[in-house]
Amino acid sequence: MTFALNRRAALAALGAAAAGATGFGQAAQPPDAWRSSYTPHNGPLKAALDSGPLRIEGRWPATLQGTLYRVGPARRELGGVSMNHWFDGDGMLQAFRFEGGRVSHRGALLATPKLQAEEAAGRLLYSGFAQTLPHSPPLSGPDTVNPANINLLSLPASRALFALWDAGSALAVDPDSLQAKGFKVWSPDTQGAPFSAHPRVAPDGTVWSFGYMPGTGSLLLYEISPHGQLRRQQVIPAPQADMVHDFAITERHLVFLLMPLKYSGTPGTGNPLSHYRWEGQSPLVVLLVDKADFKVQRFELPATGVFHLANAWEQGGTVQVRFVAQPDILGAMQKMDVNHSHSNAKTRATQWTQITLTPATGQAQMQALGLDQVEFPRIHPARNGLRTQFTTLLARSREMNARVDGFDSVLTLHGGQQQRHRYGDGWIAEEHVYVPRTPTAPDGKGWVLGTAYHWPSERTALSVFDAAAVNAGPVANVTLPYGLPLGLHGQFVAA
Ligand SMILES: [Fe+2]
Numbered sequence: 001m002t003f004a005l006n007r008r009a010a011l012a013a014l015g016a017a018a019a020g021a022t023g024f025g026q027a028a029q030p031p032d033a034w035r036s037s038y039t040p041h042n043g044p045l046k047a048a049l050d051s052g053p054l055r056i057e058g059r060w061p062a063t064l065q066g067t068l069y070r071v072g073p074a075r076r077e078l079g080g081v082s083m084n085h086w087f088d089g090d091g092m093l094q095a096f097r098f099e100g101g102r103v104s105h106r107g108a109l110l111a112t113p114k115l116q117a118e119e120a121a122g123r124l125l126y127s128g129f130a131q132t133l134p135h136s137p138p139l140s141g142p143d144t145v146n147p148a149n150i151n152l153l154s155l156p157a158s159r160a161l162f163a164l165w166d167a168g169s170a171l172a173v174d175p176d177s178l179q180a181k182g183f184k185v186w187s188p189d190t191q192g193a194p195f196s197a198h199p200r201v202a203p204d205g206t207v208w209s210f211g212y213m214p215g216t217g218s219l220l221l222y223e224i225s226p227h228g229q230l231r232r233q234q235v236i237p238a239p240q241a242d243m244v245h246d247f248a249i250t251e252r253h254l255v256f257l258l259m260p261l262k263y264s265g266t267p268g269t270g271n272p273l274s275h276y277r278w279e280g281q282s283p284l285v286v287l288l289v290d291k292a293d294f295k296v297q298r299f300e301l302p303a304t305g306v307f308h309l310a311n312a313w314e315q316g317g318t319v320q321v322r323f324v325a326q327p328d329i330l331g332a333m334q335k336m337d338v339n340h341s342h343s344n345a346k347t348r349a350t351q352w353t354q355i356t357l358t359p360a361t362g363q364a365q366m367q368a369l370g371l372d373q374v375e376f377p378r379i380h381p382a383r384n385g386l387r388t389q390f391t392t393l394l395a396r397s398r399e400m401n402a403r404v405d406g407f408d409s410v411l412t413l414h415g416g417q418q419q420r421h422r423y424g425d426g427w428i429a430e431e432h433v434y435v436p437r438t439p440t441a442p443d444g445k446g447w448v449l450g451t452a453y454h455w456p457s458e459r460t461a462l463s464v465f466d467a468a469a470v471n472a473g474p475v476a477n478v479t480l481p482y483g484l485p486l487g488l489h490g491q492f493v494a495a
Contacts, residue, residue: 048108048178051480056103058476064435064447064464065495067175068096071163072487073149075109076338079123081133085273086336088128090115091149091163091171092485093178096451096462099495103462103478108178110148110163112171117144130273130333141192142168143183150197151489157205157226161493164197166212166245175493186222186230193220197489198246198308200384206231208254208291212244214263214272219244219256219287221294234294240285243276248312248321249385254289255312255321257355259305261330278330279303286364288319288357299357299364305329310377313387321355322391324375325368336405350375352393352413371418374411376431380443381492390414390444390467392434397422404428406486412470414444419470426456428486434467435492444468449492451484458483 073089076082083089091110096103109115118125126145127136139145146168153162153170162170162184169183169192185191194211201207205226210219219238223231238244238256242263248255260282265275283300290296309323326332327349352371357364373396379388394407399422410432411420423429432450436443448465460483463474 048106049482049484051105051482054103054105054478054480056476056478058474060098060101060103060476061447061464062101063437064449065098065100066493067098067495068433068449068462068490068492069152069154069161069175070094070096070430070451070487070490071110071149071152072485072489073147074485074487075115077124078118079121081124083124083128083131084337085128085130086338087333088130088147089149089485090118090147091165092487093152093163093173094451094484094487094490095175095178105462105478105480106178107484110171110173110178111180112146112148113143114145114147127271130271130336132271132274142194143192146171146183148173148180149488152491153199153201153207154491154493155205155207155226155228156493158228160228164195164199166197167194168192170195184228186224187233190220190222190230190233195222196244196247199224200247200249201381202249202385203382208249210244210247210254210256212238212241214242214275215265217241221254221289223291236287236289236294236296238287238296240282245307246309248309248323249291250312250314250319251385252291252314253312253319254287254291255309255319255357256287256289257306257309257321257323258285258287259329260284260303261305273333276330276333278305284366286321286355286357288359297359297362299362301355301364301366304353304366305332308375308377310391311379311384311388313385315387317358317360319357319359320387321357322377323353323355324377324393325351325353326375327351349373352377371411371413373407375407376489378431378433380434380436382436382439383443388443390434392432392448392467392470394429394431395420399425401425410448410450410465410470412448412467414468421465421470421473423452423454426454428453428455430487431489433490433492435494450490451487453483453486455483460484 074092075090094107127133146165148163148171151164161175172181196209199209207224209222221234240258260279280303286299288297305326312321351368354367374393376394378392391413393411395409395411396407400408406428409422430451436446446467448467461479463477
């Protein structure tokens with residue numbers, strides 16, 4: 001199988017269908033109005049936000065120095081044309097910097113070709129993942145509509161930073177100015193091909209990634225050196241790989257969970273979301289790919305949906321996988337409308353789940369671990385593929401307003417111990433990351449760091465917790481003089 005053939009098919013399918021971003025939108029607005037005091041999506045491109053030094057409440061850990069970068073869909077409206085789905089919106093990059101006892105924030109919309117074309121036209125032009133715009137111009141490829149709005153990849157060895165979408169190229173950005181520097185070309189063959197929003201960085205710095213290509217029955221795999229040189233690319237057959245948002249690595253394998261969410265669209269007609277169907281009689285297909293030769297072993301489990309995996313590792317002849325199951329993933333995506341609050345008690349039910357694969361026998365088992373209404377799992381950034389004891393997640397408490405989508409709590413799991421902090425009424429928590437105290441510190445020794453939006457006051461706050469004592473609440477926090485658009489994922493880059 002040559003990649004060129006698949007690439008053409010993929011680009012045709014993706015491009016004509018305006019591509020399918022599959023990030024996870026975590027929140028709709030509270031009753032009446034969710035709005036940010038800074039609304040870059042409601043007008044022409046504005047200058048970058050810059051908070052200057054922020055007042056720190058509590059004691060900022062002296063050794064926690066670096067930058068928390070976050071990204072998410074921000075601008076959703078231009079020239080009277082609006083996009084209303086959580087996955088649609090031009091990416092805005094946020095940088096929270098911690099240096100010498102000072103904390104500051106800077107934020108900027110990413111000047112992608114899409115954003116620049118729409119700025120020039122004075123209105124939104126292109127159909128999105130969940131919304132069809134009439135007279136949407138033809139696309140030369142997915143990157144024509146790449147909003148770079150889901151996640152970030154940092155390569156510390158070359159001080160490179162990329163803003164990621166699901167269905168197109170990684171966008172290089174300047175880590176200081178936050179300016180877009182153009183789409184990354186890993187190789188001539190993969191130029192413009194999909195690059196996942198969830199690459200995995202192995203402990204040795206190797207970057208593993210993939211691209212999914214709806215309707216093609218294949219996945220494109222990438223192995224990239226710590227300095228950003230492509231080592232290998234490979235297309236593998238992958239039935240029902242029509243929406244694959246995340247994956248996991250182990251020391252020997254790549255692990256893909258392929259849910260029975262099938263794309264049956266005719267390229268060029270409607271938006272991608274309208275072309276997805278849930279086929280619950282089909283299994284959850286697990287592909288275990290040998291890193292050495294890309295040989296694939298296939299397992300089957302009862303159907304469920306998935307956005308995010310936490311981690312996977314080899315253990316005593318088995319492969320252990322931890323992930324968040326989202327049984328009604330299509331229903332959840334169909335309701336992620338920024339203009340309509342809704343009760344999400346059923347559609348957003350998620351389950352912290354374990355899979356055990358036994359390659360020698362071909363057996364696979366899946367078990368719910370008794371923790372519901374969680375998402376955004378994060379682990380030790382240098383332990384991808386190694387056994388981890390510590391995970392941080394967002395959780396939704398019973399007290400959270402049923403008309404408000406999303407999460408109000410941060411939760412940590414450490415072995416069998418669970419701790420959580422609820423931000424309180426009026427708060428929407430965003431993804432929290434785990435930052436180890438030192439690169440070699442034992443798993444769970446460090447900080448949990450994340451943002452939350454307080455919608456009654458329209459302010460965004462950043463909090464830092466002792467990872468071993470999240471129950472005790474933040475050890476320090478800062479409140480911005482403005483509210484940020486709710487974002488998706490972030491990465492901490494140490495100073
Ligand atoms: Fe994600």
